Amino acid sequence: MSKNELQVIKDQTLSSVQNRIAELQQGGFKLPANYSAENALQSAWLLLQDVKTRDNKLALEACSKNSIAMSLFKMVQMGLNPAKNQCYFIPYGDNLICMTSYFGQVLIAKRAGLKDVKANLILEKDDFNYKIEEDGRKVITEHKQPFENLGNKIIGAYCVVTLPDGVQDTDIMTIAEIKQAWQQGATKGNSPAHKNFEGEMAKRTVTNRAIKMFVNSSDDSAVLDDPAEQIAISNDEHVQKQIDENANKKEMSIDAEDVEVIDEEVVSGPKTDNKVAEQATMEMPDWNK
Structure with a gap:
């Protein structure tokens, strides 16, 4: 891919995402305070130029343009910035996925009202004990x-x-x-992130389960990655269905009740009071022209 081709794709993709976000904001959709969608998109694009698939192909060439735009839209929708390690991008087949990191989960939880979130690993030979209170809460002793x-x-x-x-x-x-x-997801826990950063991915998974109920029940909950076992569908079947339906299309639908399978989790759309955000359509350029 030449520099000119890359610049054209960048301009079309980023402008499409920014335009869609702007339209949603006119309908009442709000981004987090002090969050710059433009800065996050620029940071994401710089990082994406180095993201490669398992067979060492550039993600920007191997992944569909629609999935690239959708992953960037999700990043902005959640108010995350990859430059701060709050999310990262993973190619899966011809789909590019935006996955929330442990740091991104903590940020989302605090935005929803939680005072603090701390995750730790339990290692072999550690002295670890806990008790269960009368109200059912677990307390590390x-x-x-x-x-x-x-x-x-x-x-x-x-x-x-x-x-x-x-x-x-x-x-x-x-x-x-x-x-x-992890086995519930598309990569079955075999992604580079799981293999190279097992500890961080373990903390991410337990944090996700710990905060999801509070965040998803808040008045304006951010998107969280829910454990796949909560969804009574086949992950692989759903992934293929999404790819088949969205490949090479000019129009992409973002529905608050849709689910997008990523790694070991399934993402549910945001539960907001904003009707515009509940059923949004992002108009994309005709990539075949």
């Missing part, structure tokens, strides 16, 4: 992790969330549960 344990096998992870009233709640997952969640 002991977690000692000597320095020499760093680098040991990961046997689990937990996330402690501090609610608006100061009460803390904890979710705990074994590594078997975490990997089972």
Whole structure:
């Protein structure tokens, strides 16, 4: 792909996303305070130029233009910036996926009102214990992790969330549960992120489960990646259906009730009071011209 071709695709893609966001904002859709969609899009495009598929092809060449635009739209819709490691882009077949990182999840949770979110790994030979309170909440009573344990096998992870009233709640997952969640996704936990950053991905998964109920029930909830087992459909079948329906189309539909399979999670659209955001259509250039 020549520099001129890349510039044309960039101009068309970014302007399409920006125009769609602007239209939604006219209907009442709000981006997070102090968030610059333009800066995030520029940062994303710089990073995308280095993203490659498993067979070492550039994602901008291998992935469909529609999926590239959709992944950027999702990033802006959630108010994330890849330059701050709040999300990253993963090619899957000819689809480009925007995945929320652990840092992005924490940001979304705090925007929704949670005071704090902390996730930790449980390593082999750690001293770890917890208790269950009468109201069902789990409380960590002991977690000692000597320095020499760093680098040991990961046997689990937990996330402690501090609610608006100061009460803390904890979710705990074994590594078997975490990997089972990964198995529900398109890459079956075999993506480069899972292989090279197992600890961060484990924290991401347990954090996702810990905060999803609070965030998804907030008045203007951000998009979160829900565990795939909550959706009674076949992931692979749904992915192929989305690819078949959206490939080479000029018009893309973004429905608040649609789901998009990514990795071990399924993304649900935003639950907002804004009717415009509930059923939006992004007009894309005719890429075949």
